[in-house]
Amino acid sequence: xxxxxxxxxxxxxxxxxxxxxxxxxxxxxxxxxxxxxxxxxxxxxxxxxxxxxxxxxxxxxxxxxxxxxxxxxxxxxxxxxxxxxxxxxxxxxxxxxxxxxxxxxxxxxxxxxxxxxxxxxxxxxxxxxxxxxxxxxxxxxxxxxxxxxxxxxxxxxxxxxxxxxxxxxxxxxxxxxxxxxxxxxxxxxxxxxxxxxxxxxxxxxxxxxxxxxxxxxxxxxxxxxxxxxxxxxxxxxxxxxxxxxxxxxxxxxxxxxxxxxxxxxxxxxxxxxxxxxxxxxxxxxxxxxxxxxxxxxxxxxxxxxxxxxxxxxxxxxxxxxxxxxxxxxxxxxxxxxxxxxxxxxxxxxxxxxxxxxxxxxxxxxxxxxxxx
Amino acid sequence: xxxxxxxxxxxxxxxxxxxxxxxxxxxxxxxxxxxxxxxxxxxxxxxxxxxxxxxxxxxxxxxxxxxxxxxxxxxxxxxxxxxxxxxxxxxxxxxxxxxxxxxxxxxxxxxxxxxxxxxxxxxxxxxxxxxxxxxxxxxxxxxxxxxxxxxxxxxxxxxxxxxxxxxxxxxxxxxxxxxxxxxxxxxxxxxxxxxxxxxxxxxxxxxxxxxxxxxxxxxxxxxxxxxxxxxxxxxxxxxxxxxxxxxxxxxxxxxxxxxxxxxxxxxxxxxxxxxxxxxxxxxxxxxxxxxxxxxxxxxxxxxxxxxxxxxxxxxxxxxxxxxxxxxx
Amino acid sequence: xxxxxxxxxxxxxxxxxxxxxxxxxxxxxxxxxxxxxxxxxxxxxxxxxxxxxxxxxxxxxxxxxxxxxxxxxxxxxxxxxxxxxxxxxxxxxxxxxxxxxxxxxxxxxxxxxxxxxxxxxxxxxxxxxxxxxxxxxxxxxxxxxxxxxxxxxxxx
Numbered sequence: 001x002x003x004x005x006x007x008x009x010x011x012x013x014x015x016x017x018x019x020x021x022x023x024x025x026x027x028x029x030x031x032x033x034x035x036x037x038x039x040x041x042x043x044x045x046x047x048x049x050x051x052x053x054x055x056x057x058x059x060x061x062x063x064x065x066x067x068x069x070x071x072x073x074x075x076x077x078x079x080x081x082x083x084x085x086x087x088x089x090x091x092x093x094x095x096x097x098x099x100x101x102x103x104x105x106x107x108x109x110x111x112x113x114x115x116x117x118x119x120x121x122x123x124x125x126x127x128x129x130x131x132x133x134x135x136x137x138x139x140x141x142x143x144x145x146x147x148x149x150x151x152x153x154x155x156x157x158x159x160x161x162x163x164x165x166x167x168x169x170x171x172x173x174x175x176x177x178x179x180x181x182x183x184x185x186x187x188x189x190x191x192x193x194x195x196x197x198x199x200x201x202x203x204x205x206x207x208x209x210x211x212x213x214x215x216x217x218x219x220x221x222x223x224x225x226x227x228x229x230x231x232x233x234x235x236x237x238x239x240x241x242x243x244x245x246x247x248x249x250x251x252x253x254x255x256x257x258x259x260x261x262x263x264x265x266x267x268x269x270x271x272x273x274x275x276x277x278x279x280x281x282x283x284x285x286x287x288x289x290x291x292x293x294x295x296x297x298x299x300x301x302x303x304x305x306x307x308x309x310x311x312x313x314x315x316x317x318x319x320x321x322x323x324x325x326x327x328x329x330x331x332x333x334x335x336x337x338x339x340x341x342x343x344x345x346x347x348x349x350x351x352x353x354x355x356x357x358x359x360x361x362x363x364x365x366x367x368x369x370x371x372x
Numbered sequence: 373x374x375x376x377x378x379x380x381x382x383x384x385x386x387x388x389x390x391x392x393x394x395x396x397x398x399x400x401x402x403x404x405x406x407x408x409x410x411x412x413x414x415x416x417x418x419x420x421x422x423x424x425x426x427x428x429x430x431x432x433x434x435x436x437x438x439x440x441x442x443x444x445x446x447x448x449x450x451x452x453x454x455x456x457x458x459x460x461x462x463x464x465x466x467x468x469x470x471x472x473x474x475x476x477x478x479x480x481x482x483x484x485x486x487x488x489x490x491x492x493x494x495x496x497x498x499x500x501x502x503x504x505x506x507x508x509x510x511x512x513x514x515x516x517x518x519x520x521x522x523x524x525x526x527x528x529x530x531x532x533x534x535x536x537x538x539x540x541x542x543x544x545x546x547x548x549x550x551x552x553x554x555x556x557x558x559x560x561x562x563x564x565x566x567x568x569x570x571x572x573x574x575x576x577x578x579x580x581x582x583x584x585x586x587x588x589x590x591x592x593x594x595x596x597x598x599x600x601x602x603x604x605x606x607x608x609x610x611x612x613x614x615x616x617x618x619x620x621x622x623x624x625x626x627x628x629x630x631x632x633x634x635x636x637x638x639x640x641x642x643x644x645x646x647x648x649x650x651x652x653x654x655x656x657x658x659x660x661x662x663x664x665x666x667x668x669x670x671x672x673x674x675x676x677x678x679x680x681x682x683x684x685x686x687x688x689x690x691x692x693x694x695x696x697x698x699x700x
Numbered sequence: 701x702x703x704x705x706x707x708x709x710x711x712x713x714x715x716x717x718x719x720x721x722x723x724x725x726x727x728x729x730x731x732x733x734x735x736x737x738x739x740x741x742x743x744x745x746x747x748x749x750x751x752x753x754x755x756x757x758x759x760x761x762x763x764x765x766x767x768x769x770x771x772x773x774x775x776x777x778x779x780x781x782x783x784x785x786x787x788x789x790x791x792x793x794x795x796x797x798x799x800x801x802x803x804x805x806x807x808x809x810x811x812x813x814x815x816x817x818x819x820x821x822x823x824x825x826x827x828x829x830x831x832x833x834x835x836x837x838x839x840x841x842x843x844x845x846x847x848x849x850x851x852x853x854x855x856x
């Protein structure tokens with residue numbers, strides 16, 4: 001319905017969306033050249049929340065950078081700290097006890113569900129439905145409470161540490177997590193009936209915002225955006241890290257390339273994350289959560305290291321160049337949403353404004369993560 | 373003569389009071405209802421059950437400064453909120469709340485109410501154009517195209533009811549349906565088998581006509597910030613807000629009179645104004661439930677629905693009813 | 701033509717399902733806590749700002765080694781100490797020894813990122829997280845905590 005149309009070059013006007021706008025969920029600015037309701041050209045403008053995390057990573061010692069990582073993506077912070085500790089453990093050659101890795105995976109997956117739930121709510125709110133956001137937040141609250149019980153924080157966790165995790169999990173956490181799994185399955189059914197099946201919702205997303213697999217490759221899009229375009233890529237499966245190879249889970253892939261496909265990928269991912277958590281709790285080995293000899297001063301040997309993880313938004317990577325001192329020589333963060341967002345300019349040309357914003361929501365942008 | 377003028381004045385005052393009171397407390401009801409739907413209490417601090425919230429909001433709105441953005445068309449900007457309120461109040465004059473409570477029973481009641489309802493679209497256009505804001509202009513253009521396309525099925529459906537009852541007078545229309553729900557226009561009869569469908573279409577059209585979700589394209593807060601009233605603050609915004617709820621009351625009253633038997637009881641017992649109020653508040657509750665359940669439609673989805681689904685069905689229904697009325 | 705009506709009916713049905721869900725939620729109890737009137741207890745690992753721990757004598761356990769200060773990424777801890785001479789009896793003979801005593805322990809909570817690196821770096825279990833979360837002010841100075849002072853106030 002809203003496919004690209006032929007637009008006359010005259011009689012266009014500039015519409016400035018953001019940096020403060022309800023649809024951008026942060027301080028993203030989009031300069032749009034509009035012809036009526038149709039977008040002729042869009043230009044995303046970044047940098048409103050740039051905090052120089054990469055430079056901070058070069059000026060601080062390795063443990064001191066850890067809290068920065070959870071400030072990148074405040075919704076799925078666990079995955080980012082996980083990447084940092086994995087990268088430095090790989091560089092410095094620190095052994096991690098198996099129990100600690102299992103705890104890390106469980107917390108990361110819980111956080112992934114929490115992040116997807118919030119995205120789900122915010123996405124439906126972008127489309128004008130407010131109530132699903134409240135239901136999603138209510139479910140997310142149980143997850144945050146469980147995580148708060150072991151980490152002490154609700155949003156910007158600093159729980160993973162070099163060699164293991166900060167605290168061991170307790171029975172309360174296991175009990176809470178066991179209760180979350182059936183509750184989430186019930187809620188997912190409710191969301192399917194309330195939102196996914198809704199005719200208005202489907203009409204707004206089906207065939208809207210097509211992103212071809214080719215375009216994904218061109219811009220380096222990963223995560224649900226790529227999987228919604230038929231690219232079967234998940235770092236957890238393709239380059240297994242941590243203990244993900246022990247788990248049995250599927251990677252949902254949809255070939256429709258539209259906004260609904262991206263939505264469906266995330267909804268299915270929540271179910272897969274639940275499966276991972278269930279298996280993790282069953283298999284959870286006993287043992288220490290920190291290596292016997294706690295690494296005190298971390299000085300990775302000279303070298304060039306890269307570690308990628310699958311966060312809630314896509315493939316996040318840290319490239320670390322060490323010169324053997326306690327600071328990194330170069331600390332590069334490869335942010336998934338930066339790549340996912342960069343294809344918006346090309347993809348939204350010729351679309352209606354409201355379809356373009358629906359597509360923007362389906363990309364699942366977290367602006368502090370783009371700007372770093 | 374003087375008595376008539378006094379009557380009219382009293383009616384206008386009563387209409388304003390009713391509209392304002394309803395608008396204020398429907399906001400409260402909407403917020404409480406939305407709260408319950410979302411498993412939270414809603415406003416509950418000011419007064420018992422938060423019942424003092426509307427006066428507090430009113431005081432806040434009235435004491436704020438009225439800002440006119442630079443470069444705005446002052447006349448249009450100022451006149452738009454007033455213009456949106458006038459039809460809302462004027463329509464109350466001809467609405468019969470019960471057999472006796474009606475300000476002025478007119479022979480062209482249906483025409484007048486629907487005519488006044490169309491004026492609301494003009495106010496939105498004025499507001500959008502006058503504020504000199506791109507979001508507002510886009511929203512007002514959307515709203516106007518929406519209003520135009522939904523008035524067609526609205527009118528055709530009303531025409532079907534007029535065919536059945538044989539009158540344009542709202543008071544007579546409700547009187548004809550007295551006696552019980554089997555006499556109401558919504559119940560399908562031999563001469564009008566598709567009336568439940570008509571009711572549904574009329575309901576959808578009223579939703580669209582009052583700019584309610586899922587048809588609130590004029591406000592579309594996730595795309596157009598606040599739509600046509602982006603630049604309004606203070607009581608300018610307050611009037612738009614009140615008019616929205618006044619329009620809802622008018623719309624639901626119209627549904628009640630046209631389809632649900634006005635002040636008649638479903639079982640023919642104790643007809644009176646209370647039945648009328650029960651019916652309109654039930655309909656308003658369903659409006660609230662719909663608003664807090666569904667996402668917003670797109671502009672083309674909305675126009676498709678109107679021109680490809682509603683209008684063909686209403687036209688077919690009109691022809692069918694006309695034919696059957698001739699036969700039976 | 702069949703698809704046209706099928707679309708309308710399945711669409712209407714999906715809308716009815718949605719309405720039935722929200723209608724059922726309408727009658728369920730609320731799940732929120734009316735915050736200022738009712739508060740919830742924080743879990744025991746809750747990370748508030750840091751607090752000094754006292755020893756049996758009511759003095760801070762801190763030996764002012766400065767590990768927390770060095771570990772802090774945002775440099776929000778500043779501490780000072782002075783050497784105090786004290787006498788101990790070693791093998792029947794009095795000896796003068798020197799000991800560092802904490803004189804100042806300030807936390808600039810405005811820059812703290814609650815990462816907990818100070819607590820994990822402390823080898824003497826001298827600092828912990830407080831459970832306090834009702835922290836609000838319009839002035840920056842209100843978040844410059846003198847933890848030594850707070851400890852004394854707690855004891856008195």
